[in-house]
Amino acid sequence: MIDDGYGSYDTERRILAEVQADVEIVPCRGDAARVLEAARDAHALLVRESPVTAQVIEAMRHGRAIVRYGIGVDNVDLEAARAKRIYVANVPDYGVEEVSDQALTLLMAVARHTVRRDRDVRAGAWNVSREQKMYRIAGRTLGLVGYGRIARAFERKMRGMGVARVLVHDPYFDVTLANGVECVDLDTLCAQSDYISLHSPLTEATRKLIDTRRLALMKPTTILVNTARGGLIDEAALVSALQRHVIFGAGIDVFEHEPPRADHPLFACENAVLSDHTGWYSEDSVAELQQKAALDVARVLGGERPKYWVNPWKDA
Structure with missing residues (x-):
């Protein structure tokens, strides 16, 4: 070993x-x-x-x-x-249940501003909901990049939350087996999804799959979640998108270089919830x-x- x-x-x-x-x-x-x-x-x-x-x-x-x-x-x-x-x-x-639980946890924490609300309440603030906009999850569209075991477990849990539509991008998935999901290209998924969860392996073809151009395709209410590999996202592009509120927020369990340096720019993004590659545990x-x-x-x-x-x- x-x-x-x-x-x-x-x-x-x-x-x-x-x-x-x-x-x-x-x-x-x-x-x-x-x-x-x-x-x-x-x-x-x-x-x-x-x-x-x-x-x-x-x-x-x-x-x-x-x-x-x-x-x-x-x-x-x-x-x-x-x-x-x-x-x-x-x-x-x-760890299929654990990682899909982590993806759901991060998504919910971003959607409901859980970390910020906990901090503010501890500091004496109250009834600040209008300052931190939130949106209903039921009826929304979920996008899954990669459709293996973990993605399907996450889909099952999000169906229970009431998502109305599921888009899938996975070049290795046999589209004839699609049952209740829509197989689309990645740009379509980015443009139409309210929640995007990454479940792809990291290869040369998928490195920085989510870059400035694809972040720009997303809705300002989109939440991006990554429990797969940090290298799937161009981190500098994500920081810029979060700072400019191009997307609503991001839940990140994995970084391109781990552990991230102490001054990593994602740490300063209020609309990001971060964890320490612990989704598997x-x-x-x-x-x-x-x-x-x-x-x-x-x-x-x-x-x-x-x-x-x-x-x-x-x-x-």
């Missing part, structure tokens, strides 16, 4: 002992040299945030698997691993994540393919 951070690793040790594998925890925390050294003799890597570059993968003498504790695999060089026939896997079906989801990641390592070391294989090759 080239990252630490969990309270216990008993689950991994128990599961991997069944395939006679030892568990070594090396807290690299993004240090490239430590990652390289830790990976050199490893048969498998379990990784959180540290980058697993082509150089690291090339140095792996016995490498058979790289498993990410999480959904996104943008910190692993998939092509380099494929070239060496090293399986890369993630855990795409953990609950005690339940941590236990689920550790178990599923360890099981995929065990599958590979036991001679099987990983359940959540993300870099397949043709002759496998």
Whole structure:
């Protein structure tokens, strides 16, 4: 393991002992040299945030698997691993309820000015509702950028809030399977949605997907929520849009660079509610994540393919 951070690793040790594998925890925390050294003799890597570059993968003498504790695999060089026939896997079906809860929480906090109202009431203010405009959620249009498990869970919760229309932009979604949603291009989604929630993976094609031009397409009452990857948004463009009230507000759980610097300009935006990439977290989801990641390592070391294989090759 080239990252630490969990309270216990008993689950991994128990599961991997069944395939006679030892568990070594090396807290690299993004240090490239430590990652390289830790990976050199490893048969498998379990990784959180540290980058697993082509150089690291090339140095792996016995490498058979790289498993990410999480959904996104943008910190692993998939092509380099494929070239060496090293399986890369993630855990795409953990924390679905938690992340969709976080998206809903952020949206509601922005829509109802929860953070600002809490601060003002504690300071002695009262009945300031007319100073902070709010709008009814029922009857509005929800836009989902990416339509995987988390987006669908979020849609279910927002349907319960009374949204009347759901727009989806996802180039990998089979539109023939659409049931109660409208598949549209991203510009249409930006222009017509009252609430926009991002659920796409971060790739070169999706980096800064939400930029100045697309923010300008949005309504002045639009709320933008990001619980996916910070790089999906051009942060400078978002700050400008919030400052100029091009959109109503934003709920942000993820940043392009984490943790953000102390003087990050989003901190000064009153119409933004921010959290610390904690959408994935609950005690339940941590236990689920550790178990599923360890099981995929065990599958590979036991001679099987990983359940959540993300870099397949043709002759496998």
